Amino acid sequence: MEGDSFDELPLATADADRLTLDIDGWEGPLDLLLTLARSQKVDLAKISILALVEQYLAFIADAKRLKLEIAADYLVMAAWLAYLKSCLLLPKEEQADPSPEELAMRLQLRLQRLAAMREAGARLMGGDRVGRDVFLRGAPEGLKVVRKSLWQADLYDLISAYGSVRARTEPAVHIVSRRPVMTLEEALLRVERMIGMKLAWTRIEDFLPETQDGEYRKSALASSFVATLELARKGKVEMQQEAPFSPLYVRAA
Amino acid sequence: MSEVPEGVRAVEAVLFAAEEPMGVDEIGDHVGPDVDVKWALAELQDHYSGRGIELVERGKRWHFQTSPDLAYILRRERDESRRLSRAAVETLAIIAYHEPVSRAEIEAIRGVQISKGTLDVLMEAGWVRPAGRREVPGRPLIYATTPAFLAHFGLKSRRDLPGIDDLKAAGLLDPIDAALEQLVLETGPEGD
């Protein structure tokens, strides 16, 4: 173990201001540990964890004595390191699993990894960086992509479109189909003319024209009935029916 | 490749990185007093002649630019497949069946106005061309289809288009609700 490494601690000559600044510069316990380890100026793989722990604890103790605010994770790490230190110093048989040696080794491994990344970052930043060491074209003309539409339609689209244009613009003429009817005027003339020729009671159906068209016959019957009522009102005919729905008879008055 | 003189390299780099054309003095400020800037510029101009980029002087200021004969490369066309709108297909169909027709005639047949872009799209597609003017008051432009139209739709001639009777037989002349809805959707002021 490097006994004289203690002399290289930043604490040794640190005044209060500088210590505060240093804490601000460190992001966390691992960070501080790494810095302390580096101050021993030895390969991390060969560093004495015990010496490192003592430096860390001394640092924290000193910082506390100077009434500096120490973040919680610094204190947690301090507690853990104190535990690790006691384990490392205790006789072997009392040791738990994992062994303090293993924990110490893992801590060492982590410090190596962090150191490796810190160095890698520095080398990355030191490379030929665009905008600092190398420069791109200051005023590139730029490349343009002009979109050109390829229009798609097929023959079916075309003719069905034409069909629907024609269909919707075809002039629409609405014709109400003519139903065969006998108007009231027609029936009046007909009944009035025929009543003169019939002296006896005659069924109203006998006044209707001969036709095969059932629709027309119904219309003629309805109109002739209304015409007969009208003639009866004027006193020109008499009407007789024995019971509802029984035959209706008509004769001249 | 023979060794390039340091002064030439320096001027080359400065002009490449410059955001604006630079005068000789300005370049000199960057590359230092040991470099004969004018000589370096002449060397560079010579070196780049016939390449894809060239060094040019404009109003006593120098800059690199891509060679003018390659300008077409900087602008690339990308094809994108797009379907014609309903309005465009109908307009195209009317032109195909009735050509040559004026815009007013197309609108009369469609029963709906056509927007300005519709004919443009059909002409851009290469299917429709202006075919002179109708000798009536106002001398409206008339439109007809192109050989590219026939080729695209797999027609030998316009006579291959199915006639009205064929359309009727195929049920394509039946009034369809969808067609009517379309009409409502598109309705601009109706053409008389």
Added chain:
Amino acid sequence: MSEVPEGVRAVEAVLFAAEEPMGVDEIGDHVGPDVDVKWALAELQDHYSGRGIELVERGKRWHFQTSPDLAYILRRERDESRRLSRAAVETLAIIAYHEPVSRAEIEAIRGVQISKGTLDVLMEAGWVRPAGRREVPGRPLIYATTPAFLAHFGLKSRRDLPGIDDLKAAGLLDPIDAALEQLVLETGPEGD
């Protein structure tokens, strides 16, 4: 000066005019299928070697840039006005050398939580991007570097990262045994 082949001129012009590094296919889209882009790039790289500007490949994309040894001429005063914080540099290094990594993995290596802005700064610079999620409980986001990262730091590919082979050989880039790390970092017997 002997005649420069058209294909070489075309690729030269495209790369000069481009605002960003370009891949071979992208260049091909501009110069057309008749040009052997890879051959032209090799020709150009050879031609520009030793000049004030050079053609470089960064993450399979190509661009022209000034030669690094001329930096002293071009360096501007506002140089490095946006210095990266130490936390950002370390985080970037961890992502680059370990990618893809989750935030927790970055924190395990650094031994401290990453403040909220650190990853944002790296993503804003265009050097880091989210690269999916790790299929472990919690499915954490993982991060990786971008082609712009390689371009900015002058790396042809991630294999060019300084010292990456040595670090790999030393086992310093091996995945961290999360469980044990956790033990060391947090659940160390507190208050004993």
